[in-house]
Amino acid sequence: MSVPEKYALITGASRGIGKAAAELFSAHGYHLILTCSRSVKELETLAVELERTHGITCLPVQADMGCEADVERLFAHVHALDILVNNAGMAHFGLLSQMTSAQWHQIMAVNLDSCFYTCRAAIPLMLQKHRGRIINVSSVWGARGASMETAYSASKGGMNAFTRALAKELAPSNIQVNAVACGLIDTAMNACLSPEDMASLQEEIPAGRAGTPAEAARLIYQVAHAPEYMTGQIITLDGGWQT
Template identity: 45%
Template sequence: MKEILITGASGGIGRAIVKDYVKNGNRVYAHYNTNAASIQDLQKDDPEADIFPVQANLAEKDGVEVLTEKVVEVDTLILNAGNSYFGLLTDMAGDEIDAMIQLHLTSSIKLAKHYISSMVQKKQGSIIVVSSVFGVTGASCEVVYSSVKGGLNAFVKGLAKELGPSGIRVNAVAPGYISTEMNARLTEDDEHDLMNEIPMGRSGTPEEVASLISFLDSNQASYISGQIISIDGAWQ
Protein backbone atom coordinates (compact mmCIF):
# COMPACT_ATOMS: atom_id res chain seq x y z
CA MET A 1 0.00 0.00 0.00
CA LYS A 2 1.30 3.43 -0.95
CA GLU A 3 0.42 6.76 0.62
CA ILE A 4 -0.70 9.29 -1.97
CA LEU A 5 -1.33 13.03 -1.67
CA ILE A 6 -3.55 14.47 -4.39
CA THR A 7 -4.01 18.23 -4.39
CA GLY A 8 -7.19 19.58 -5.95
CA ALA A 9 -8.93 16.25 -5.30
CA SER A 10 -12.42 17.73 -5.27
CA GLY A 11 -12.44 18.65 -8.98
CA GLY A 12 -13.29 16.44 -11.93
CA ILE A 13 -9.78 15.18 -12.67
CA GLY A 14 -8.87 15.04 -8.99
CA ARG A 15 -11.86 12.86 -8.13
CA ALA A 16 -11.01 10.47 -10.95
CA ILE A 17 -7.43 10.20 -9.68
CA VAL A 18 -8.65 9.43 -6.15
CA LYS A 19 -10.94 6.67 -7.41
CA ASP A 20 -8.16 5.15 -9.50
CA TYR A 21 -5.77 4.96 -6.56
CA VAL A 22 -8.12 3.69 -3.87
CA LYS A 23 -9.39 0.84 -6.03
CA ASN A 24 -5.86 -0.55 -5.84
CA GLY A 25 -5.79 -0.38 -2.07
CA ASN A 26 -3.75 2.78 -1.56
CA ARG A 27 -4.21 5.35 1.19
CA VAL A 28 -5.16 8.69 -0.35
CA TYR A 29 -4.94 12.12 1.24
CA ALA A 30 -7.51 14.08 -0.74
CA HIS A 31 -6.79 17.79 -0.60
CA TYR A 32 -9.51 20.38 -1.17
CA ASN A 33 -10.05 24.04 -0.44
CA THR A 34 -13.79 24.74 -0.19
CA ASN A 35 -15.61 21.77 -1.72
CA ALA A 36 -15.64 19.34 1.20
CA ALA A 37 -18.88 17.78 -0.07
CA SER A 38 -17.09 16.42 -3.14
CA ILE A 39 -14.63 14.46 -0.97
CA GLN A 40 -17.42 13.31 1.33
CA ASP A 41 -19.25 11.91 -1.69
CA LEU A 42 -16.17 9.89 -2.61
CA GLN A 43 -16.11 8.46 0.89
CA LYS A 44 -19.81 7.58 0.72
CA ASP A 45 -19.34 5.90 -2.65
CA ASP A 46 -16.62 3.64 -1.22
CA PRO A 47 -16.84 3.45 2.59
CA GLU A 48 -14.01 0.90 2.73
CA ALA A 49 -11.55 3.13 0.89
CA ASP A 50 -8.72 4.87 2.75
CA ILE A 51 -9.62 8.44 1.81
CA PHE A 52 -8.58 11.20 4.19
CA PRO A 53 -9.85 14.73 3.44
CA VAL A 54 -7.30 17.49 3.93
CA GLN A 55 -8.31 21.17 3.73
CA ALA A 56 -5.90 23.95 2.80
CA ASN A 57 -6.04 27.07 0.64
CA LEU A 58 -2.97 26.76 -1.57
CA ALA A 59 -3.66 30.17 -3.11
CA GLU A 60 -2.65 31.66 0.26
CA LYS A 61 0.96 31.97 1.40
CA ASP A 62 0.41 29.77 4.47
CA GLY A 63 -1.47 27.07 2.55
CA VAL A 64 1.52 24.78 2.12
CA GLU A 65 2.35 24.91 5.82
CA VAL A 66 -1.26 24.10 6.71
CA LEU A 67 -1.22 21.09 4.40
CA THR A 68 2.17 19.69 5.37
CA GLU A 69 1.29 19.86 9.06
CA LYS A 70 -1.57 17.45 8.31
CA VAL A 71 0.25 15.16 5.87
CA VAL A 72 3.85 14.58 6.90
CA GLU A 73 5.15 12.01 4.41
CA VAL A 74 3.94 10.44 1.14
CA ASP A 75 5.14 7.97 -1.48
CA THR A 76 3.54 9.78 -4.41
CA LEU A 77 2.75 13.47 -4.75
CA ILE A 78 0.21 14.46 -7.40
CA LEU A 79 0.05 18.21 -7.94
CA ASN A 80 -3.36 18.80 -9.47
CA ALA A 81 -4.74 21.88 -7.67
CA GLY A 82 -5.54 24.77 -9.96
CA ASN A 83 -8.07 27.07 -11.50
CA SER A 84 -8.39 29.06 -14.69
CA TYR A 85 -9.16 32.62 -15.70
CA PHE A 86 -10.63 33.34 -19.12
CA GLY A 87 -10.20 36.93 -20.22
CA LEU A 88 -7.69 39.52 -21.34
CA LEU A 89 -4.52 39.94 -19.31
CA THR A 90 -5.31 43.65 -18.99
CA ASP A 91 -8.57 42.76 -17.22
CA MET A 92 -6.91 40.67 -14.51
CA ALA A 93 -6.48 42.30 -11.13
CA GLY A 94 -3.08 42.16 -9.50
CA ASP A 95 -4.31 39.99 -6.64
CA GLU A 96 -5.84 37.53 -9.14
CA ILE A 97 -2.46 37.17 -10.84
CA ASP A 98 -0.70 36.71 -7.49
CA ALA A 99 -3.20 34.07 -6.34
CA MET A 100 -2.88 32.07 -9.55
CA ILE A 101 0.92 32.06 -9.37
CA GLN A 102 0.76 31.06 -5.71
CA LEU A 103 -1.75 28.27 -6.29
CA HIS A 104 -0.27 26.68 -9.39
CA LEU A 105 3.44 27.35 -9.19
CA THR A 106 4.72 28.53 -5.81
CA SER A 107 2.70 26.07 -3.72
CA SER A 108 3.60 23.17 -6.03
CA ILE A 109 7.31 23.90 -5.74
CA LYS A 110 7.12 24.24 -1.95
CA LEU A 111 5.11 21.03 -1.56
CA ALA A 112 7.63 19.12 -3.66
CA LYS A 113 10.47 20.61 -1.59
CA HIS A 114 8.81 19.35 1.58
CA TYR A 115 8.02 15.81 0.47
CA ILE A 116 11.16 14.96 -1.48
CA SER A 117 13.25 14.84 1.70
CA SER A 118 11.73 11.53 2.80
CA MET A 119 11.67 10.25 -0.79
CA VAL A 120 15.41 10.84 -1.09
CA GLN A 121 16.03 8.98 2.16
CA LYS A 122 14.07 5.97 0.86
CA LYS A 123 15.55 6.27 -2.66
CA GLN A 124 12.09 6.01 -4.17
CA GLY A 125 9.05 8.11 -4.91
CA SER A 126 7.13 9.80 -7.66
CA ILE A 127 5.91 13.32 -8.35
CA ILE A 128 3.33 13.91 -11.06
CA VAL A 129 2.10 17.34 -12.11
CA VAL A 130 -1.20 17.96 -13.89
CA SER A 131 -0.20 20.65 -16.36
CA SER A 132 -1.99 21.68 -19.57
CA VAL A 133 -1.41 21.81 -23.31
CA PHE A 134 -1.50 25.58 -22.88
CA GLY A 135 1.66 25.30 -20.82
CA VAL A 136 3.31 24.06 -24.01
CA THR A 137 1.56 26.14 -26.68
CA GLY A 138 0.20 29.16 -24.81
CA ALA A 139 -3.36 30.43 -25.15
CA SER A 140 -4.88 33.82 -25.83
CA CYS A 141 -7.16 34.98 -22.99
CA GLU A 142 -5.46 32.49 -20.67
CA VAL A 143 -2.06 34.12 -20.54
CA VAL A 144 -1.34 33.75 -16.82
CA TYR A 145 -2.72 30.20 -16.79
CA SER A 146 -0.43 29.35 -19.71
CA SER A 147 2.48 30.97 -17.89
CA VAL A 148 2.11 29.05 -14.64
CA LYS A 149 1.60 25.76 -16.47
CA GLY A 150 4.67 26.49 -18.57
CA GLY A 151 6.58 27.18 -15.38
CA LEU A 152 5.46 23.83 -13.97
CA ASN A 153 6.68 22.08 -17.11
CA ALA A 154 10.14 23.60 -16.66
CA PHE A 155 9.99 22.69 -12.97
CA VAL A 156 9.33 19.05 -13.90
CA LYS A 157 12.26 18.99 -16.34
CA GLY A 158 14.68 20.48 -13.83
CA LEU A 159 13.56 18.50 -10.78
CA ALA A 160 13.65 15.20 -12.69
CA LYS A 161 17.33 15.79 -13.43
CA GLU A 162 18.02 16.71 -9.82
CA LEU A 163 16.23 13.70 -8.33
CA GLY A 164 17.13 11.08 -10.92
CA PRO A 165 20.22 9.89 -9.00
CA SER A 166 17.97 9.25 -5.99
CA GLY A 167 15.61 7.03 -7.97
CA ILE A 168 12.72 9.50 -7.84
CA ARG A 169 10.74 10.16 -11.00
CA VAL A 170 9.09 13.47 -11.88
CA ASN A 171 6.65 13.79 -14.78
CA ALA A 172 3.71 15.87 -15.96
CA VAL A 173 0.57 15.16 -17.91
CA ALA A 174 -0.72 17.94 -20.15
CA PRO A 175 -4.46 17.52 -20.73
CA GLY A 176 -6.23 19.20 -23.60
CA TYR A 177 -9.99 19.72 -23.51
CA ILE A 178 -11.35 17.47 -20.75
CA SER A 179 -15.01 17.20 -19.75
CA THR A 180 -14.92 18.85 -16.33
CA GLU A 181 -16.87 21.55 -14.51
CA MET A 182 -13.96 23.95 -15.06
CA ASN A 183 -14.55 23.68 -18.82
CA ALA A 184 -18.33 23.86 -18.59
CA ARG A 185 -18.28 27.62 -19.29
CA LEU A 186 -18.26 27.03 -23.05
CA THR A 187 -21.47 27.57 -24.96
CA GLU A 188 -22.81 24.76 -27.15
CA ASP A 189 -21.61 26.59 -30.27
CA ASP A 190 -18.15 27.16 -28.80
CA GLU A 191 -17.86 23.51 -27.86
CA HIS A 192 -18.95 22.46 -31.35
CA ASP A 193 -16.25 24.67 -32.89
CA LEU A 194 -13.68 23.24 -30.50
CA MET A 195 -14.58 19.67 -31.37
CA ASN A 196 -13.91 20.54 -35.01
CA GLU A 197 -10.38 21.62 -34.03
CA ILE A 198 -9.61 18.38 -32.19
CA PRO A 199 -8.62 15.64 -34.67
CA MET A 200 -10.25 12.92 -32.55
CA GLY A 201 -13.47 14.95 -32.53
CA ARG A 202 -14.26 14.64 -28.84
CA SER A 203 -13.28 15.80 -25.40
CA GLY A 204 -11.22 13.65 -23.08
CA THR A 205 -12.49 12.25 -19.81
CA PRO A 206 -11.09 12.67 -16.30
CA GLU A 207 -10.79 8.89 -16.12
CA GLU A 208 -8.45 8.87 -19.12
CA VAL A 209 -6.20 11.42 -17.43
CA ALA A 210 -6.27 9.42 -14.19
CA SER A 211 -5.27 6.24 -16.04
CA LEU A 212 -2.26 7.98 -17.56
CA ILE A 213 -1.20 9.22 -14.13
CA SER A 214 -1.51 5.73 -12.65
CA PHE A 215 0.66 4.36 -15.44
CA LEU A 216 3.34 7.00 -14.87
CA ASP A 217 3.38 6.09 -11.18
CA SER A 218 3.68 2.36 -11.88
CA ASN A 219 6.72 0.11 -12.21
CA GLN A 220 5.89 -0.19 -15.90
CA ALA A 221 7.01 3.43 -16.27
CA SER A 222 10.16 3.06 -14.18
CA TYR A 223 12.40 4.60 -16.87
CA ILE A 224 10.13 7.53 -17.67
CA SER A 225 11.09 10.80 -15.99
CA GLY A 226 11.28 14.46 -16.89
CA GLN A 227 8.50 14.12 -19.46
CA ILE A 228 5.50 16.32 -20.28
CA ILE A 229 3.00 13.90 -21.81
CA SER A 230 0.09 15.43 -23.70
CA ILE A 231 -3.32 13.82 -23.55
CA ASP A 232 -5.33 15.93 -25.99
CA GLY A 233 -6.63 13.88 -28.93
CA ALA A 234 -3.85 15.30 -31.17
CA TRP A 235 -5.27 18.80 -30.66
CA GLN A 236 -1.96 20.65 -30.13
Protein backbone atom coordinates (compact mmCIF):
# COMPACT_ATOMS: atom_id res chain seq x y z
CA MET A 1 0.00 0.00 0.00
CA SER A 2 1.50 3.31 -1.07
CA VAL A 3 1.87 6.16 1.42
CA PRO A 4 0.06 9.36 0.35
CA GLU A 5 2.37 12.22 -0.51
CA LYS A 6 2.38 15.13 1.93
CA TYR A 7 2.85 18.80 1.03
CA ALA A 8 3.78 21.76 3.21
CA LEU A 9 4.18 25.45 2.40
CA ILE A 10 6.49 27.36 4.74
CA THR A 11 6.92 31.11 4.30
CA GLY A 12 10.02 33.00 5.34
CA ALA A 13 12.08 29.82 5.09
CA SER A 14 15.56 31.01 4.13
CA ARG A 15 16.74 31.28 7.73
CA GLY A 16 15.76 31.09 11.39
CA ILE A 17 12.54 29.37 12.40
CA GLY A 18 11.35 28.89 8.82
CA LYS A 19 14.55 27.17 7.76
CA ALA A 20 14.50 24.92 10.83
CA ALA A 21 10.88 24.02 10.12
CA ALA A 22 11.71 23.20 6.49
CA GLU A 23 14.50 20.88 7.62
CA LEU A 24 12.20 19.10 10.07
CA PHE A 25 9.22 18.69 7.76
CA SER A 26 11.43 17.42 4.93
CA ALA A 27 13.04 14.90 7.30
CA HIS A 28 9.53 13.50 7.83
CA GLY A 29 8.88 13.11 4.12
CA TYR A 30 7.01 16.31 3.28
CA HIS A 31 7.37 17.82 -0.16
CA LEU A 32 7.94 21.53 0.32
CA ILE A 33 7.21 24.92 -1.16
CA LEU A 34 9.44 27.50 0.53
CA THR A 35 9.41 31.28 0.22
CA CYS A 36 11.62 34.21 1.04
CA SER A 37 11.58 37.86 0.04
CA ARG A 38 15.30 38.60 -0.34
CA SER A 39 17.67 35.73 0.52
CA VAL A 40 17.06 33.85 -2.71
CA LYS A 41 20.46 32.16 -3.04
CA GLU A 42 20.26 30.88 0.53
CA LEU A 43 16.77 29.50 -0.10
CA GLU A 44 17.81 27.81 -3.34
CA THR A 45 20.80 26.23 -1.62
CA LEU A 46 18.54 24.96 1.17
CA ALA A 47 16.11 23.48 -1.34
CA VAL A 48 18.88 21.55 -3.08
CA GLU A 49 20.23 20.25 0.23
CA LEU A 50 16.82 19.08 1.43
CA GLU A 51 16.04 17.32 -1.84
CA ARG A 52 19.39 15.53 -1.79
CA THR A 53 19.25 14.61 1.88
CA HIS A 54 15.63 13.54 2.24
CA GLY A 55 14.53 12.58 -1.29
CA ILE A 56 11.66 15.04 -1.37
CA THR A 57 10.80 17.78 -3.84
CA CYS A 58 11.39 21.34 -2.72
CA LEU A 59 10.31 24.40 -4.67
CA PRO A 60 11.96 27.69 -3.63
CA VAL A 61 9.97 30.81 -4.53
CA GLN A 62 10.93 34.44 -4.10
CA ALA A 63 7.82 36.25 -2.93
CA ASP A 64 6.85 39.21 -0.77
CA MET A 65 4.14 37.59 1.33
CA GLY A 66 2.63 41.00 2.07
CA CYS A 67 2.00 41.51 -1.65
CA GLU A 68 -1.24 40.03 -2.95
CA ALA A 69 0.10 39.61 -6.50
CA ASP A 70 3.17 37.73 -5.25
CA VAL A 71 1.03 35.34 -3.21
CA GLU A 72 -1.24 34.71 -6.18
CA ARG A 73 1.83 33.97 -8.31
CA LEU A 74 3.13 31.62 -5.61
CA PHE A 75 -0.09 29.62 -5.44
CA ALA A 76 -0.05 29.11 -9.19
CA HIS A 77 2.65 26.53 -8.33
CA VAL A 78 0.71 24.93 -5.46
CA HIS A 79 -1.67 22.16 -6.48
CA ALA A 80 -1.94 20.19 -3.23
CA LEU A 81 -1.42 21.29 0.35
CA ASP A 82 -1.64 19.63 3.76
CA ILE A 83 0.25 22.09 5.97
CA LEU A 84 0.58 25.87 5.78
CA VAL A 85 3.11 27.55 8.08
CA ASN A 86 2.79 31.34 8.05
CA ASN A 87 6.23 32.24 9.32
CA ALA A 88 7.21 35.26 7.21
CA GLY A 89 7.50 38.32 9.40
CA MET A 90 9.42 41.44 10.25
CA ALA A 91 10.04 43.57 13.32
CA HIS A 92 10.28 47.30 13.90
CA PHE A 93 11.90 48.87 16.93
CA GLY A 94 11.21 52.51 17.68
CA LEU A 95 8.81 55.07 19.06
CA LEU A 96 5.37 55.07 17.46
CA SER A 97 5.52 58.86 17.24
CA GLN A 98 8.54 58.56 14.96
CA MET A 99 7.13 55.78 12.77
CA THR A 100 6.11 56.60 9.21
CA SER A 101 2.87 55.48 7.62
CA ALA A 102 4.88 53.45 5.12
CA GLN A 103 6.64 51.58 7.93
CA TRP A 104 3.33 50.88 9.67
CA HIS A 105 1.72 49.53 6.51
CA GLN A 106 4.74 47.38 5.71
CA ILE A 107 4.64 45.72 9.13
CA MET A 108 0.92 45.02 8.78
CA ALA A 109 1.33 43.72 5.24
CA VAL A 110 4.15 41.29 5.99
CA ASN A 111 2.93 40.11 9.39
CA LEU A 112 -0.86 40.12 9.03
CA ASP A 113 -2.06 40.70 5.47
CA SER A 114 0.14 37.78 4.42
CA CYS A 115 -1.95 35.42 6.58
CA PHE A 116 -5.11 36.57 4.82
CA TYR A 117 -3.58 36.10 1.37
CA THR A 118 -2.11 32.65 2.04
CA CYS A 119 -5.08 31.27 3.96
CA ARG A 120 -7.55 32.47 1.36
CA ALA A 121 -5.55 30.64 -1.32
CA ALA A 122 -4.83 27.54 0.77
CA ILE A 123 -8.34 26.82 2.03
CA PRO A 124 -9.76 25.56 -1.31
CA LEU A 125 -6.84 23.13 -1.62
CA MET A 126 -7.44 21.81 1.89
CA LEU A 127 -11.19 21.55 1.32
CA GLN A 128 -10.49 19.18 -1.56
CA LYS A 129 -9.04 16.72 0.98
CA HIS A 130 -11.41 17.68 3.80
CA ARG A 131 -8.39 18.17 6.03
CA GLY A 132 -5.50 20.56 6.60
CA ARG A 133 -3.43 22.35 9.19
CA ILE A 134 -2.60 26.05 9.35
CA ILE A 135 0.04 27.20 11.83
CA ASN A 136 0.68 30.92 12.28
CA VAL A 137 3.97 31.96 13.88
CA SER A 138 3.06 34.69 16.35
CA SER A 139 4.77 36.34 19.33
CA VAL A 140 4.25 36.74 23.05
CA TRP A 141 3.94 40.46 22.32
CA GLY A 142 0.72 39.75 20.45
CA ALA A 143 -0.90 39.17 23.84
CA ARG A 144 1.24 41.36 26.12
CA GLY A 145 2.40 44.23 23.94
CA ALA A 146 5.94 45.56 23.95
CA SER A 147 7.22 49.11 24.39
CA MET A 148 8.96 50.37 21.25
CA GLU A 149 7.25 47.60 19.26
CA THR A 150 3.69 48.88 19.03
CA ALA A 151 3.19 48.05 15.36
CA TYR A 152 4.75 44.60 15.70
CA SER A 153 2.64 43.87 18.78
CA ALA A 154 -0.51 45.02 17.01
CA SER A 155 0.21 42.85 13.97
CA LYS A 156 0.76 39.77 16.12
CA GLY A 157 -2.31 40.53 18.22
CA GLY A 158 -4.24 40.67 14.98
CA MET A 159 -2.73 37.35 13.95
CA ASN A 160 -3.90 35.78 17.20
CA ALA A 161 -7.47 37.01 16.68
CA PHE A 162 -7.30 35.90 13.05
CA THR A 163 -6.21 32.43 14.20
CA ARG A 164 -9.03 32.02 16.70
CA ALA A 165 -11.72 33.28 14.32
CA LEU A 166 -10.58 31.26 11.31
CA ALA A 167 -10.35 28.14 13.45
CA LYS A 168 -14.06 28.44 14.26
CA GLU A 169 -14.86 29.02 10.60
CA LEU A 170 -12.92 25.98 9.37
CA ALA A 171 -13.56 23.48 12.17
CA PRO A 172 -16.60 21.96 10.41
CA SER A 173 -14.34 21.29 7.40
CA ASN A 174 -11.73 19.43 9.50
CA ILE A 175 -9.12 22.14 9.00
CA GLN A 176 -7.29 23.12 12.19
CA VAL A 177 -5.84 26.60 12.71
CA ASN A 178 -3.44 27.30 15.57
CA ALA A 179 -0.62 29.70 16.37
CA VAL A 180 2.76 29.34 18.04
CA ALA A 181 3.57 32.48 20.04
CA CYS A 182 7.33 32.71 20.43
CA GLY A 183 9.25 34.59 23.05
CA LEU A 184 12.91 35.46 22.59
CA ILE A 185 14.28 33.19 19.86
CA ASP A 186 17.90 33.39 18.70
CA THR A 187 17.28 34.53 15.12
CA ALA A 188 18.48 37.29 12.82
CA MET A 189 15.36 39.29 13.69
CA ASN A 190 17.03 40.10 17.00
CA ALA A 191 20.34 41.14 15.42
CA CYS A 192 19.52 44.78 16.16
CA LEU A 193 19.83 44.06 19.88
CA SER A 194 23.20 44.76 21.47
CA PRO A 195 24.92 41.98 23.42
CA GLU A 196 24.07 43.90 26.58
CA ASP A 197 20.37 44.12 25.66
CA MET A 198 20.31 40.42 24.77
CA ALA A 199 21.94 39.50 28.08
CA SER A 200 19.46 41.69 29.97
CA LEU A 201 16.51 40.01 28.27
CA GLN A 202 17.84 36.55 29.02
CA GLU A 203 18.13 37.46 32.69
CA GLU A 204 14.36 38.06 32.71
CA ILE A 205 13.64 34.60 31.29
CA PRO A 206 13.25 31.84 33.89
CA ALA A 207 14.93 29.36 31.51
CA GLY A 208 17.92 31.71 31.46
CA ARG A 209 18.40 31.76 27.70
CA ALA A 210 16.85 32.45 24.34
CA GLY A 211 15.03 29.68 22.54
CA THR A 212 16.46 28.13 19.39
CA PRO A 213 14.92 27.97 15.91
CA ALA A 214 15.05 24.17 16.18
CA GLU A 215 12.91 24.28 19.34
CA ALA A 216 10.36 26.50 17.62
CA ALA A 217 10.34 24.20 14.61
CA ARG A 218 9.70 21.16 16.79
CA LEU A 219 6.69 22.84 18.37
CA ILE A 220 5.36 23.88 14.95
CA TYR A 221 5.68 20.28 13.78
CA GLN A 222 3.96 18.99 16.91
CA VAL A 223 1.08 21.43 16.47
CA ALA A 224 0.77 20.35 12.84
CA HIS A 225 0.30 16.77 14.05
CA ALA A 226 -1.74 17.39 17.19
CA PRO A 227 -5.18 15.79 17.67
CA GLU A 228 -7.79 17.21 15.32
CA TYR A 229 -9.81 18.47 18.27
CA MET A 230 -7.12 21.05 19.04
CA THR A 231 -7.85 24.20 17.08
CA GLY A 232 -8.00 27.94 17.71
CA GLN A 233 -5.15 27.81 20.22
CA ILE A 234 -2.28 30.25 20.78
CA ILE A 235 0.53 28.10 22.16
CA THR A 236 3.37 29.92 23.90
CA LEU A 237 7.06 29.02 23.62
CA ASP A 238 9.01 31.42 25.83
CA GLY A 239 10.97 29.62 28.58
CA GLY A 240 8.45 30.83 31.17
CA TRP A 241 9.13 34.48 30.33
CA GLN A 242 5.63 35.88 29.79
CA THR A 243 3.68 33.03 31.39
